[in-house]
Amino acid sequence: MTDFHATSEGRPLVLVTLGTDHHPFDRLVDWVDGYAREHSDVAVVVQHGASRAPTAAQGTAFLDRHLLGSLMKRAAAVVTHGGPATITEVRRRGRLPIAIARDPELGEHIDDHQLRFVTRLDDAGLARSCASSQQLAATLDKALAQPGDFRIDGVGGAGPAAAARAAGALIDLLTPPVRSAADRPLPPPQAPGAEPPWPEVAVVVPTRDRPELLRRTLRSIAVQDYPGRITTLVVYDHDAPDHSLADESGDRRVLVLGNTMSPGLAGARNTGILAAGTDLVAFCDDDDTWLPHKLRAQVEVMLAEPDTELVCCGIRVAYDTAEAERVLDRTTVTFADLLRSRLTELHPSTFLIRRDAMVHGCGPVNEEIPGSYGEDYELLLRLARRGPVRNVPEAAVRVLWHRRSHFAGRWQTISTALRWLLAEYPEFRLVPHGYARVAGQIAFAEAAAGRRDAALEWILTTLRARPTEPRGYLALAVTCGLPAGAVLRTLHKRGKGV
Template sequence: MTDRPAPDDRPLVLVSLGTDHHPFDRLVDWIDGYAADRPEVRCLVQHGGTRPPSVAEGVAFLDHDRLGALMAEAAAVVTHGGPATVTEARRSGHLPIAVARDPELGEHVDDHQLRFVSRLDIAGMVRSCASSQQLTATLDKALSQPADFRMDPEADSGPAAAVRYAGELIDLLCSSADTPPQRPLPEPDADVAADSWPEVTVVVPTRDRPELLRRTLRSITGQDYPGVITTLVVYDHDDPDHSLSDDSDDRPVLVLGNTMSPGLAGARNTGLLAAETDLVAFCDDDDTWLPHKLRAQVAVLRAEPETEIVCCGIRVAYNTTESPRVLDRTTVTFADLLRSRLTELHPSTFLLRRDALVHGCGMVREEIPGSYGEDYELLLRLARRAPIRNLPDPAVRVLWHSRSHFTGRWQTVSTALRWLLTEYPEFRLVPRGYARVAGQIAFAEAAAGRRGTALEWALAALRARPLEPRVPLAVAVACGLPADAVLRALHRRGKGI
């Protein structure tokens, strides 16, 4: 048994849950797990109305002076999503590590903490954590790289901050009117030795589509990529099929169950956390890769260390027709994505640096209703940090069919899109982008039979953009035209709502 260091010698992780009377046992359990695994770290939890920790130190309440003294001493500060607690941590010079209370778990009366922490995380004012694994990784980074979690307490207050924020919005509004300069892609290097290509992990979420899944796996293991490709098949709401496992040296396939929130976002995060490689790709279980896809994308990341994600074009397959969808640009910005969904940037084309998510902008957002649009929201967050790179080449075949997960789930679609507008108020600065989302909501509401709400959103879309093309479709569905008929007509041309 190793000697436990004296408490005063250990770095302090201070956790403040504020004074809210709702229990926040989830975060206490996460900190207890961290304290048990890291005895060399002192963990102190101010737990308020929540039960005290069993491994970490605990105190119910701290007066203002004692709390300030502990924050000054702490190596890292973890907070719930209360504005007062977050502000106090920032005033003490810490970049807070924030875990929002979830009303669906009985941790609060509404979702304002989820929305508040999300906005602060996007603005770089906190580091948000949505799982115990993410919290562990973030705390380890805070202790090993303390400078990344310290800040000037005056940096986000006063007139200077307001002027800076206004300037950022003006820059965004101006930049959204122009197409950014297109930086050429690096030339592929044909002389690279096979053993110098990095290993790639591919995360494939799946649910009740065994035949399509096997075809997807064949397209991944059949890549002409010189390096190792490890595929993680993550089963969501389904028993894992371990017969798919393959322990080959250069194309292993591992089978996992979703250990995060049920749904697509949780399944992707399960794979991200299980991955042990710097590069991670996504592929849905009904899509297939062309043989050259991965090699072409990795070549970009090898040549551009600053790039965090590379996408490519797609071929949309619907019934007996196929339509290429290729974005004729190599660089995509945040303003581009506000203006247009750019459906060519499909999640099955994503190749990412794992660290950009796990220790950067955050994991796939599991709180998005039904996980609808989680890929688009992730692109928005990544594009805030650095431009997205794109190969104008249809290297992924995307299958549109009646078994798609969101077929007919109009209430989920509408709720998720309204969530997106709340989380990204910047849409109000880009009328074309706001009208697009409002038109999609109008169509979803009409398809769900809520005619009045559909017409309200249709009017909102028209006010932003009088020629928004989704509005007449939504009105037609509200007047009785079957939504499925509209979608079938669009899908035959490789388009959607």
């Protein structure tokens, strides 16, 4: 292998690293070659991976990790593609990345996550993005003339632990805190005789072809020990509304609506959100029930903390004759926490949200998600990006898992929606634990759908990201013939899912 340190001796070094993605990025190689031809006094080294080798710059397909890190420290400027892992490594080595995003329309990647990720980094001052050869040349000239502008304090150390810390720091920087993310204690309950004026709460209950379960859900909302008014908005999706449920008397009103937005769960939730005339909006699925103290405990947090936008709580999972309690033992959850883990305890039937945070803030429930699968998790991510989510660490909602659940067996919808999530949130690639979790879910869905080749591809993706990810091995077992239903039943009896 060429001794790049020796060949660049006496000249400033520009290092270009394109990672190991199998899509060619010849456009960037051409830009760098053009710069090298016009700057013979600069040593330009390109790690080009699957792209064609440069003709004017020095090139190598791959560099071992030690040599790559050494060259990054030696370089006056480091140019990268928009891969989160590569950008994290450059910053860890004390260099401000000059990032050029791969464009899927040019066949440089499968989706546009690099375009969106690099834009976010540039806006946050965490990288310099370039969209043309002229802009790249001008940025490199500036880096050579003013090297201090392209030096940062790197994160010391090496290996997986240091990489994880660097990734976490980058996520934190990308997620400007609205308020403290410390896991502070919840405010104490209101003392007797000192109760505030309790605000009206609107509860959105989407429903579809489950009248018996729906009536049980409505009863659990009606018997809340909450002193304020509760208006329940029952939104019928793909079903004729049952107006006999309506009751506009007293302080436990029930209004019946038809879905006026996109068909599906997301559109039904948004129909209720837009119809609500209250500051606080809660969700409850039509097969779940609230325990009597649920709403009061959450509203107390909202009253004590005007900046809090979302409060959740724990759940009791019921499946067949088994019941398991799932309670998160913390009171604060951050965006980085949710990238790493779905935190199933934060179920949508536990959500109490400030309506303004959605209508005039991060937006309502996303109706573009295929089949509305995982719309609750995606909303959690958006709200957590604005500020930490608060959690009451006790079970206050009974969640029913059963074979009539809407997504039972809809494997292709599940796979498509999860792939959409990974493309929409490129930050997952900075968190191997979280990326492997979602990739493993995709692998399981593809295996359960009988799509063997796709399943094997996602199994490999999962285990490359995190060799100990159990979902990869569950997916492999299903691919080899173990019935997916048997796996799910075993997990559900323990209050767990894939």
